Amino acid sequence: MVPLVEFENLKVRFKGERTVHAINGLNLSLQPGEMLGLLGESGSGKSVTLKTLLRLLPPKRSELEGSVRVNGTDVMSLSGKALARHRGGEVSMIFQEPALALDPVYTVGEQIAETVMRHKGVSRVAAMDVALDMLTRVRIPSPERRLKTYPHEMSGGMRQRAMIALALSCRPKLLLADEPTTALDATVQIQILLLLRELQKEFGMGVIFVTHDIGVAVEVSDRIAVMYAGNLVESGTAAEVIKNPRHPYTKGLLAANLHGAVKGQRLDAIPGSPPALETAPDACSFADRCPQATNRCRSALPPVVDISGQHKVACVLETANV
Numbered sequence: 001m002v003p004l005v006e007f008e009n010l011k012v013r014f015k016g017e018r019t020v021h022a023i024n025g026l027n028l029s030l031q032p033g034e035m036l037g038l039l040g041e042s043g044s045g046k047s048v049t050l051k052t053l054l055r056l057l058p059p060k061r062s063e064l065e066g067s068v069r070v071n072g073t074d075v076m077s078l079s080g081k082a083l084a085r086h087r088g089g090e091v092s093m094i095f096q097e098p099a100l101a102l103d104p105v106y107t108v109g110e111q112i113a114e115t116v117m118r119h120k121g122v123s124r125v126a127a128m129d130v131a132l133d134m135l136t137r138v139r140i141p142s143p144e145r146r147l148k149t150y151p152h153e154m155s156g157g158m159r160q161r162a163m164i165a166l167a168l169s170c171r172p173k174l175l176l177a178d179e180p181t182t183a184l185d186a187t188v189q190i191q192i193l194l195l196l197r198e199l200q201k202e203f204g205m206g207v208i209f210v211t212h213d214i215g216v217a218v219e220v221s222d223r224i225a226v227m228y229a230g231n232l233v234e235s236g237t238a239a240e241v242i243k244n245p246r247h248p249y250t251k252g253l254l255a256a257n258l259h260g261a262v263k264g265q266r267l268d269a270i271p272g273s274p275p276a277l278e279t280a281p282d283a284c285s286f287a288d289r290c291p292q293a294t295n296r297c298r299s300a301l302p303p304v305v306d307i308s309g310q311h312k313v314a315c316v317l318e319t320a321n322v
C-alpha cells in the first residue's frame with residue numbers, strides 16, 4: 001500500500017542572521033486512515049514538519065533536502081494549480097486559533113461554500129448543502145441558523161467546530177492539526193478531540209496531530225512520534241510507546257507523571273533545555289539532559305533501532321539490547 005505520507009531523510013534549515021537546523025533527517029510514514037500524534041516540546045520541529053506537507057515554509061529563507069510525499073506525490077515538485085489542489089483539497093490544516101482560518105467578514109456558510117465551489121466546481125446551492133451537512137456533522141446546534149452566522153458571533157468551541165467543518169468540507173485525505181485545542185478549556189478540548197477522532201474514522205482520513213500533551217496524544221492517536229530538537233527520537237503505536245517507552249526522553253515525559261499519561265501533562269517537566277539549533281547535530285541532542293548518557297552518546301549520532309514492528313527508537317543504549 002502506498003503510504004499516505006512519507007518523509008524520507010527530510011532536512012530543513014532556515015537561513016538568516018543565524019542558521020536554524022530545524023529538522024535533521026526525518027524518516028516517518030503514515031498509512032491512509034491512521035491518526036498520528038506528533039509530540040515534542042517547543043521548538044522541536046513539529047510545526048515545521050506539518051508545514052512541509054503543504055509547502056508553507058518561506059521559499060527564500062528555507063532549504064530542504066530529502067523528500068516529502070503525499071499519496072506518492074512529491075510535494076516539493078508541486079506548483080501552480082496542482083499545488084492549489086493539494087492545499088485544501090488533498091490536504092487540509094486546522095490551527096490552534098480559529099481566527100487564522102475563519103474570515104471575520106463572511107458568514108460561516110459562505111466560507112465553507114466558497115471553499116467547496118473552488119475545489120469541487122459545484123454550484124453555490126450544492127456547496128451550501130455541503131456546508132449545512134458539515135455543520136451538522138461537527139454537531140453545531142441549529143446548523144441552518146449557523147450557516148448565516150459570522151465567526152465573532154460564535155463561542156470559542158463553536159468556532160473550533162466551524163473550522164473543522166471548513167477543513168473537512170472537501171473531504172481531504174490528510175488533515176493536519178496544529179495543537180487544535182490548547183486555547184480551549186479542558187472539557188471543550190476533549191469534546192473537540194473526540195469529535196475529530198470520530199470524523200477521522202468516518203471519513204477514513206489520515207490525521208497528523210501536533211501536541212505538547214502526552215495524555216492527549218495517547219487518547220486520540222493510533223501512533224505516536226516523539227521529536228526532540230529536530231530529530232525523531234521514538235515512534236510506535238500509542239499502546240506500545242506508553243507500555244514500553246524506550247527513549248530516555250519519552251521515559252522522562254511519562255515518569256514526570258505518576259499515572260503515566262494524564263491529560264494536561266506538559267513536556268517541559270524534564271530539567272534542562274534543548275540545544276541551540278545553529279549547527280547540524282553530530283551526537284545525540286538529548287545527551288546533556290539524559291540521566292543515562294555515556295561518552296558514546298556525545299561522540300556520534302544515535303542509531304535508529306527497530307524494537308518491534310513499527311516501534312523505533314534512536315538511542316545508543318538500545319544497541320546493547322538487540
Ligand SMILES: Nc1ncnc2c1ncn2[C@@H]1O[C@H](COP(=O)(O)OP(=O)(O)OP(=O)(O)O)[C@@H](O)[C@H]1O
Pocket residue numbers: 014016020022040041042043044045046047048049058061277
Ligand atoms: N520561518 C522560520 N524562520 C526561521 N526559523 C524558523 C521558522 N519557522 C520555524 N523556525 C525555527 O525552527 C525550529 C522549529 O520550530 P517549530 O515551530 O517547528 O517548533 P514546534 O515544535 O512546532 O514548537 P511549538 O510547540 O512552540 O510550536 C525553531 O527553532 C523555530 O524557531
